[in-house]
Amino acid sequence: MVNTLSKPAKEELKSNPQALIQETILTPRFYTTDFEVAANLDLSLQETALKAMLEEMRTDYNRHHFVRDEAFEQTWEHLDEQTRNCFIDYLERSCVSEFSGFLLFKELSRSLKQRNPLLAEIFHLMARDEARHAGFLNKAMGDFNRSLDLARLTKTRTYTFFPLEWVIYTVYLSEKIGYWRYIIIYRHLEKHPEHQFYPLFRYFESWCQDENRHGDIFKALLRSQPKLWNNWKARLWSRFFLLSVFATHSLTVQERAGFYHSLGLDATEFDEQVIRQTNETAARAFPAVLNVDHPEFFPRMQRCAKRNLKLKAISENNFPKVVKFLQKLPLLGGIFWDLFRLYLIKPIDAEALRGTVR
Template structure:
């Protein structure tokens, strides 16, 4: 495995305000979609399930959860070196991801309005949760004398257009993989409290339930649209988004191996458990899922990790840009080839799996 060099000191926009992480294929992105198409969705086939999920969101179980207690009132200067840098990176990317969700959900709620009142309310409630998450994470960054100017990020960040069906697939997976990421860290630190070096981790158990409820909403939305689960195209798209999310997660986890090591987790095993559990959860929503038990599944994803570290090394080199581009091309092709082989492996028929359960 190629090792990543030590992280440089964070760049500042101004005193205490960090320059946002450079946009890449792996960093959290901001999205826009076809709001009119979402407003016209017929969700009547899942009306009862939708109302039940929205009622869960209305209950707002975590209304009083995101309050900073006395555990935060201390200096964190003793957390230094790679642990500090890796944790700040974790906080920033998580904050940006949550804020991205807030912006998308808030705009969906505003655009749907009276045209689809129940969906508009659901998106507004989820935007509430995402705003709390982002704000709490940004306050955590301030404990390390840094924060993000989220208003500035909103103006400067580029927005990616995703069709509604892509939004449904990807956000469902984002929320469900978020649940497994947080809950597995919670379980681990419950068994090893000596590795809980910062009080944020104590909030993960309830936090991940927000992610789970959001995922449940998108599951209902997905199952209300037969074109998203009842066709051969849907099976191809489902596998594509699963692979995209799992590849991104794998590469990101290995990039942050220092962070996971700091809380006593092995990055490789943690990634495997997150991916396996998320893939299993997706059986309840998607028409097909990936075979994570295939002997080549994780080795191929981890080859992409090696190629990614080599790409990062090229970026950090002093070579001219055109030389860097030439050096990167075979690595991009190698990543594409490994992912294609994973994609073409025989999938698991999720509809058949659900039939076995029932």
């Protein structure tokens, strides 16, 4: 889960062009993993698919896509303060997330170069894509007198260790949920161009194809390892990571409701649509997925998001720390309980449905 960044006033943004990201529970994190385990992966079950995707990555269909055109050559002073600040927050988090992926894939590529050349090249090209995305987002922040010192972030941020199995589950989901976020926004703005207040959104169609391609690579990695889908533990882990990613998404979207409103989107409807589509997509890779059609699913998820907003408000008040802690306890308990109840909802057996028309 993540917390919002502070929203500085327009004047403060002008006087402080170097953005300093506060690392909180909802902020995108930097990850490391067990590179020895990665080097020893047996890819034989999906080697043909991985080689085909490597050829596609080498082609680099988007190599000329992320180029700023004349549409960026204007002032953005006409944007109201709320839209401006919400958009900068979106750019900051998105840039950190893309840069986090770049660092992980770059290190995987470097560590596997001698022992697993196939994976090493795939991760090298994925790092290329993530770096391209992060750089493009950072240039967009420059239009608002804001930027991230990515080199400094590399040295100062805390790195979280995830076992490789967890990395495969979570990166697959993050890429696929990213695809649905981007394509839903892109298609909405195609129908409602009056809400396209900045040219970045025109790039989302090709952008989401990178996300989708990366997700397909991690799907192949997951399906190459039977222990990640062919036993009862894998079913439990699949549900856990789906719920974790969906809860993070719901909490973050509600924190950014102003941003989605500026695009002409209802935050709650957008959140539900992204979760439904991602859950259906995950059924092609995971052995079990969540029953998002259960009548309790979205009401409980939205209660968690509302409690998170109350937690944020408490964090920003001037009460003593002990008082804040006591105020937060029932809210944290409520979030935990609702997520636990969601986890207990009978899942959908994706393996039993594999190969059927849905």
